[in-house]
Amino acid sequence: MTSSPLPRSSSARFGQPPIRFGRLPEIRDHIAGWLDRNAVPLLDLAVRLTMAPIFFRSGLQKIGDWQATLFLFKEEYRVPLLPADVAALLAAATELTMPVLLVLGLATRLAAVPLLAMALVIQFVLGAESPAFNNPQHYFWMLLLTGLILRGGGRLSLDHWFLRFSRRNGDRP
Template identity: 45%
Template sequence: MMLLSRLLRHYYRASHWPEYLAPLLDLALRLYVADVFFKSGLTKIQNWDSTLYLFSDVYQVPLLNTDVAAYMATAGELGLSVLLVLGLFGRFAAAGLFILNAVAAYSYYSGLSEAGLFQHFCWGILLAVLLVLSRGKWAFDTWLEKGFGLPVRR
């Protein structure tokens, strides 16, 4: 019984070691998702006429004028991606990209392959994780909270 107790203590102590990698995983998720959306925004800017055509004739964005939708999507992909990488207003950025991703998947649903739909689903899950769990040590939000004397919750 004493041996089992010692083994369990060592196991539980060692089981917390991966938690030290949490800031690195948080940063890696932020970089990956931001890269996907930032590149999409750059593609939209590179051929703006094509972007306007897609938003007017291909995508079916609900409730928005097609030009407004094109501008909002492009600005969101570029701006929110930068915020996400920096971890500055990170939850706001993750929520914004989550909504943008959901609207994109919905508005182009008929044109998406099963693999494309799965990709949007995976990005949505990663953004949801960042929205709920992201409070990495390597984020400006954490440093700002400390600077304002607010308690940083983990």
């Protein structure tokens, strides 16, 4: 009695892997490309929409009771190098304008710079004087704002659309 060779499907099970590993880089690149096109713009938007209300609410609170704001900047938020009334005005103006730019994705990098500066001052200048300002959440803000400075507003921003429009019309920088 002679033995018959194993059917092809059985030999594939024992001798070859069921998936061709040579295609894994292609699959990985396909998935990464899909994420870059679809998920990353949503993440960029989410970062902008996360940071904007944090600062905007603070600005509204400052102008809601200006006398209390001036008192806090004189007594508790003593920012070096700036008179209290100037520091309060700059803080309120920054907190009310830059978040609007972030939401729109307009001048995103530029808008994130003063907000990052504020977070740095809160954490490292005011936090050095008073433990009440030393908050680990500020590091998260700094990380997100740095990402906006480095990456910009992303595809779902006015920055992207203005750049795309200017390139389409031949106004390449």
